[in-house]
Amino acid sequence: MTIEEKKPYTVFGYGSLIFKPPPHVIRQVPGFLKGYVRRFAQKSHDHRGTPENPGRVVTLVHKADWDVFSGSDAFPDEDVVWGIAYTIDPQYESEVRDYLDYREKDGYTIEEIDVWGIEDGREVVVAANCFTYVGLPENPSFIGSEPIDQLAERIWQSVGPSGRNKDYLYELSAAVRKLAPESHDSHLYALETRCRRLDAEHGDAHQN
Template identity: 85%
Template structure:
């Protein structure tokens, strides 16, 4: 098994935050600049089915999102909080294969810098990390949907990994816990709407 000199670091911004990859030897909360996190990706294999796909998050470059999102209710947010995981080099190949399979529904790999705060100053805490992104040209990308319609869809969808709303709730809770300043208005607004549906219609 080949061991590379450069550490293999993966940035998780979705389910990887609350369900980390195996063989992690270090994890650091941090954020990306110039991206937004949106429920803009169909999920045929985890939080929905091929016939009734759910919705999961992807990263979108801020300038790309501005171009096709129309009336995005959170236009000023361009920082995405998540976790940078350093993988044990002995298991790099195994973890790459695991993540490639787990993120197979339309995701591709991008190399990014993860930012954070060190000694009271903003700094890159994980340079040249890898992350999985559902680019706008992938077949599972659905783009921007009205937030009330999106919340309704998430609330109703279920897949092999469980209810779509549970994915939303776990992710929102995990993001809140990352750091005192971590936030995501898109996630919080969807959570509020889905909790309201729970109260009005009963949890399913």
């Protein structure tokens, strides 16, 4: 099979990939997944925290599974996750796969999904058979549901090699708002509100 005949490698970003895209992108389209939630349910030992003080980063969880793990979700009616589908230049597919495998090494595995969008008021598939990295519940870094105020405190005070955990949250929130007129994430925005309240109470300093 030649490069021209091969199906393009497309990856869906729903976390840091939204505001820090992969290299060698030839096309990108905003869209959403159905039947999932985006939650700060994954420990970050290597990017936004340390092994001794892990931060929290997002993962995808099937809505039905999350309902089991969370007990009572504060945002029960949302089951779509907005992000970006990136199509990679076929010449660099192997390089980008290796790059993403390393970047998402802390407990993430690959799933294949369809990405939806809204065109002329209708929901349509904008990227079929798209790959995405998911921290499944059985991976050792999955922490599940935490009380939202406790989670916000953890995010606010955590720092790792890639920077402050709260900056990850703030950049992600800002990026999701810009994806499309319909893009939204109540859980994300509620955490942002709580962390900014901590900024106001304690000052926007670099935490240790």
